[in-house]
Amino acid sequence: MRVLMPDTLEEAYGMLAAEPLTPVAGGTDLLAHWPGNHDARKRAYLDLSGVSGLRFMHWGDEALTLGGLTTYSDVIWDSRVVEEFPLLADAGGQVGSIQIQARGTWAGNIANGSPAADGVPVLMAYDAVVVLGSEEGDQEVLLADFYLGYKKMRLRAHQLIRAIRLPRREYDFQRFVKVGARNAQAITKIGVALTRSEERWRVVVNSMAPTVRRCPALEAMLDEDRPVSGPEDLLTAIREDLAPIDDIRSTAAYREKTLARVLYFDLKGVCPSFA
Secondary structure: OEEEOOOOHHHHHHHHHHOOOEEEOOOHHHHHOHHHOOHHHHOEEEEOOOOHHHOOEEEOOOEEEEEOOOEHHHHHOOHHHHHHOHHHHHHHOOOOOHHHHHHOEHHHHHHHOOOOOOHHHHHHHOOOEEEEEOOOOOEEEEHHHOEEEOOEEOOOOOOEEEEEEEEOOOEEEEEEEEEOOOOOOOOOOEEEEEEEEOOEEEEEEEOOOOOOEEOHHHHHHHHOOOOEOOHHHHHHHHHHHOOOOOOOOOOHHHHHHHHHHHHHHHHOOOOOOEO
């Protein structure tokens, strides 16, 4: 195993351009699977922890920008973020343990590509933009368009996630719900992030498809204020948007039923058409 440790972004970009490397920030997912992952020990890694140009949070007039090394804890303990983007703190506080929150990064949660990621749904519900950096310059991709399939994304070998930009808006509804086997340190069975702003509804679900996914059919139902008399009225849209599977954590039927109930009872007092 080889580990390269750049001090600057320019050094990191040069190293990525020179040879195949696996970028590592907090390393929380890598280390969790390390004992049985023999292939991982043969790779060369790019340790980004010393790159000062990636550790920042910047407030602009139109957006909050998180640097590539911003951790869950950075957000959880920032009162301004908690006030304006409360779902970040809600989701960040449910990722693993306090130790994981102190090391794990929002960019790493995106790059890991897990369909059960807890940070990605809330970022996507805020219409986050992923800023990909390289020697060629920056490329910006809407997070909702970033994933191409399971563990496949619009991230080329010579690029790394330099930053995440969240537009600043007025929201009149924000909610994140995670359903797991227990209240802490559990992988998500189903999760959903909901926001409503002048940009209309955003519904983002994890653990219900090969990737974290926005749900246009559900969003259209809410935007158009269609009548909903019970959770079962949401199932057609859920099935149009998502493709849950049976696995070790839950069945597809459980996931569909639970998501429908979470959506119905969380929105019943918010949407006038929900009976």
